[in-house]
Amino acid sequence: MVLEIEHPSAYLDKSLVTRIRNVAHEAERACRLQTDQLNIIYEQGWFKMYVPHEFGGLELSLPEILRIEESLAWVDGSTAWVVTLCSGAVWFIGFLDDTISNEYFHDKNVCLAGTGRATGIATITEHGYEVTGHWKYASGSFHATCFTANCLIYKDEKQVLNDDGSPLVRAFIFKKDEVNIVERWPAMGMLATTSHSFELKNVSVPANRSFIIDPLHAKLSQPVFRxxxxxxxxxxxxxxxxxxxxxxxxxxxxxxxxxxxxxxxxxxxxxxxxxxxxxxxxxxxxxxxxxxxxxxxxxxxxxxxxxxxxxxxxxxxxxxxxxxxxxxxxxxxxxxxxxxxxxxxxxxxxxxxxxxxxxxxxxxxx
The missing domain is CATH 1.20.140.10 (Butyryl-CoA Dehydrogenase, subunit A, domain 3)
Known part of the structure; x- marks a missing residue:
């Protein structure tokens, strides 16, 4: 016998629901989340749902996160999408070098935007990498404090391959002032998500800002990173x-x-x-x-x-x-x-x- 499951309205305070919805139409018209919506996200810590307590995060379990995200989607799709995609990128804290985590993630308003497509090129240099690329659909780009993206790896003008012959891909984290946001989000919906493109051109990135998204390479011990x-x-x-x-x-x-x-x-x-x-x-x-x-x-x-x-x-x-x-x-x-x-x-x-x-x-x- 299949049981009943609670409606998403059971998981959010009614006052938050009202505040988010009251400006949802204006957010769509302005093509960006409104100040009150963002303030709620910061107040509730939703961008840091995966982040450990030691970095000022909520350190929630995945089932708890799924309940919150479904509830937010019931309230307003654009708000939920930005929270989901940006908090999902903040999840990468589990795979980053300690010095990077300590530098970026104590910010109470930390927000990462990015994309999974490997449409950038990172050339190995003496001090790390030189990165050039263009990436589409970085939801939350206007609110991001950092950006993440995947790159194909090159060395001495040759593409680096894995042992099986497939292209080597690494993930990178970039500072906001290193990227150029390209305002190009012409979709019929999710207009307030600012899911714009971004690009870099010949940006030098230290080696410790590259990381591997895989449970075997997790730097933090919390279960969610496995x-x-x-x-x-x-x-x-x-x-x-x-x-x-x-x-x-x-x-x-x-x-x-x-x-x-x-x-x-x-x-x-x-x-x-x-x-x-x-x-x-x-x-x-x-x-x-x-x-x-x-x-x-x-x-x-x-x-x-x-x-x-x-x-x-x-x-x-x-x-x-x-x-x-x-x-x-x-x-x-x-x-x-x-x-x-x-x-x-x-x-x-x-x-x-x-x-x-x-x-x-x-x-x-x-």
Missing amino acids: FPFMQLAETTLTVNLSGMALRFIDLCEDILNDENDKNLVKDKFKHSIESCKRRINDLRVLFFTSAEAGWQSIVAGDAIPAVILSEISEASHSLAQGSRQVINELYPYCGLAAADTTTEINRVWRNFHTAAQHALFRNNIS
């Missing part, structure tokens, strides 16, 4: 989609209960809403159960068994796809209100379909 990166990315991005889908359902119920709307096929709409709520509940139960199982393995000091990793990935993609199906099923019932770009339901629809275009979700479309 959680595999792929499943970490899948789970944290998925809850953004489920949170927005749940908000879409809420807004559909508002339309259903509008006594002034005489054009609704109310019985069919009500049946679809109830069906969608049950389906997404069941998928969320499986998702959070698998994520918890993986987390408990890590806490116990063990590697997550392959079967559980597979279950986490499968549950993530199932919930992402189920969230897409829910929104697509309910949208036609919502009339022109859902097509009006000034309404919240339209903003949620655009935000969802923009976020759902992330590369992690593109291989599981059905």
